[in-house]
Amino acid sequence: QVQLVESGGGLVQAGGSLRLSCAASGRTFSNYAMGWFRQAPGKEREFVAAISRGGKNTYYADSVKGRFTISRDNAKNTVYLQMNSLKPENTAVYYCAARMGDSVYASAPLYNYWGQGTQVTVSS
Secondary structure, eight states, X not given: OOEXXXXXXXXXXXXXXXXXXXXXXXXXXXXXXEEXXXXXXXXXXXXXXXXOTTSOOXXXXXXXXXXXXXXXXXXXXXXXXXXXXXXXXXOEEEEEEEEEBSOOOSOGGGOOEEOOOEEEEEEX
C-alpha cells in the first residue's frame, strides 16, 4: 500500500500561483510513477501531469503546458505541482496518484493509489 497526502491548495486570484505537494509513505516511492489529476464540480476527473520514477520524463495535459510544472524529490518521498498563471477554470479538487513502474500515463485507471485531494479555487 502507498499512502498519499496532498497539501498546498487554497484560494488564489487569477494570474497567481500555487504549489501543491503530495507526500507518500508506505512503499518505496522511487518505484512509482506519479500523476496529478483534478476534478471540478459536475465534471469528470481529468489528467493534469505525470512524472516518471526518476523524474526524467514528464507529461502534461495541453491545457496546462507552459504554466504547470511537475517535479519530485525521491529523498523526501514527495511530488510537487507548481501552478502558475492560474485561471478560474483551474478551480478543482487536485489529486495525486501513484502507479508502479516508470511509464507516464494520462489514464486514471492505470494508477493504483490515490490521495484524498486538495481544493484549489481561483477567483476572477
